[in-house]
Amino acid sequence: PRYPWRGLMVDPARHFIPVKDLEKFVNLMAYYKFNKLHLHLTDNQGWRLPVPGYPKLKSVASRRAESFGDGIPHEGMYTKQELKGLVEYCAKRGIEVIPEIDMPGHNQALHAAYPEFFCFPKPDINVRTTAGNSRELVCPQKPEVWEFYAAVFKELKDIFPSGTVHLGGDEAPTELWGKCPLCREARTKAGMKDEQEQMRAFFAKTTALLAKNGQKPQFWYEGNAGIYHPGETVYAWRQNQACQSIEKARKAKLDLIMASNEYCYLDFPQIQGQHNWGWMKTTTLQKCYELDPAFGKPENEAGHIRGVHAPIWAERLPDLDHLLYRAYPRACAIAEAGWSPMNARSWENFRRKLADHRQFILKRFNYDMERTRENEPAFPWKNKK
Numbered sequence: 001p002r003y004p005w006r007g008l009m010v011d012p013a014r015h016f017i018p019v020k021d022l023e024k025f026v027n028l029m030a031y032y033k034f035n036k037l038h039l040h041l042t043d044n045q046g047w048r049l050p051v052p053g054y055p056k057l058k059s060v061a062s063r064r065a066e067s068f069g070d071g072i073p074h075e076g077m078y079t080k081q082e083l084k085g086l087v088e089y090c091a092k093r094g095i096e097v098i099p100e101i102d103m104p105g106h107n108q109a110l111h112a113a114y115p116e117f118f119c120f121p122k123p124d125i126n127v128r129t130t131a132g133n134s135r136e137l138v139c140p141q142k143p144e145v146w147e148f149y150a151a152v153f154k155e156l157k158d159i160f161p162s163g164t165v166h167l168g169g170d171e172a173p174t175e176l177w178g179k180c181p182l183c184r185e186a187r188t189k190a191g192m193k194d195e196q197e198q199m200r201a202f203f204a205k206t207t208a209l210l211a212k213n214g215q216k217p218q219f220w221y222e223g224n225a226g227i228y229h230p231g232e233t234v235y236a237w238r239q240n241q242a243c244q245s246i247e248k249a250r251k252a253k254l255d256l257i258m259a260s261n262e263y264c265y266l267d268f269p270q271i272q273g274q275h276n277w278g279w280m281k282t283t284t285l286q287k288c289y290e291l292d293p294a295f296g297k298p299e300n301e302a303g304h305i306r307g308v309h310a311p312i313w314a315e316r317l318p319d320l321d322h323l324l325y326r327a328y329p330r331a332c333a334i335a336e337a338g339w340s341p342m343n344a345r346s347w348e349n350f351r352r353k354l355a356d357h358r359q360f361i362l363k364r365f366n367y368d369m370e371r372t373r374e375n376e377p378a379f380p381w382k383n384k385k
């Protein structure tokens with residue numbers, strides 16, 4: 001393959017995906033020679049990893065009252081045994097499972113369970129029921145936060161042998177760190193000039209905690225290479241920033257995985273008429289296929305690119321059928337971008353091959369695309385009720 005890293009990300013935090021469904025998803029991944037399954041296990045809308053000593057993750061953080069006003073409660077929590085089983089299932093198919101614990105933001109579900117971890121605890125906050133982010137970050141100055149993450153990482157080590165842990169790090173507005181008395185005092189004491197320096201220190205501490213278990217972090221790249229540390233791996237994801245991210249990451253001695261959203265976000269609509277929730281850009285199969293993960297850069301400027309990765313965010317994808325409906329056939333294009341050098345690729349050839357793959361995918365999964373298309377959830381989720 002052109003790249004050693006060829007991944008897909010699923011988002012059970014937004015809509016829980018039972019392990020049986022993940023196994024079906026993995027079968028198709030393996031067929032297309034993806035080798036990394038990234039599990040986005042935590043977010044504002046749900047927490048799916050059980051951690052010993054923290055029972056409210058299950059009783060509070062894994063449940064929400066409804067989704068987009070549909071009035072239907074949603075919940076889900078994996079067991080340790082299920083996740084170990086999934087890891088084994090994937091390993092047999094040449095796939096490594098990468099867990100993600102998003103921090104310091106994207107943590108409204110955690111806040112609902114353990115408000116004391118946050119700069120300004122809100123005991124009345126609930127697990128988020130709509131899309132979008134919340135402003136609250138965990139407070140790095142509270143010892144109980146570090147006890148918690150130590151317990152989380154230990155549990156991840158028991159379950160996921162790979163040792164790679166995605167720490168999120170994206171969309172973390174620091175304004176509350178700016179106002180928090182504990183954070184302010186800590187910045188003054190350490191001579192930090194701003195909250196970005198505090199973010200760098202936060203990730204350094206988190207990385208040190210991981211290192212105790214022999215684990216290594218990955219991050220969503222936020223454009224400021226200064227908050228990461230040489231040797232770390234970041235994912236380029238922000239729209240139209242792929243090229244400059246490749247350059248900035250190289251200069252900061254970071255490894256990079258290409259997940260630029262205008263090519264790689266497979267929850268975006270792929271044909272006209274699919275719901276775009278008012279903001280997602282239609283990303284056609286051809287557009288996906290046009291991705292060159294190195295953006296035409298020569299080896300000496302792109303040698304730090306480890307591969308390609310397609311996230312399938314699931315705020316609006318309630319089940320496996322909807323997940324597959326959005327992911328394929330575009331995932332086939334991403335797979336080829338990861339596998340084949342540019343001079344071996346052609347859109348015409350890919351299109352020709354795809355007709356057979358369409359039949360294969362539909363048959364293999366006994367999957368009714370017409371029904372799924374008709375049942376695509378409408379905003380705000382009206383036909384789900």
Ligand SMILES: [Zn+2]
Nearest residue numbers: 119139180183
């Ligand atoms: Zn604080």
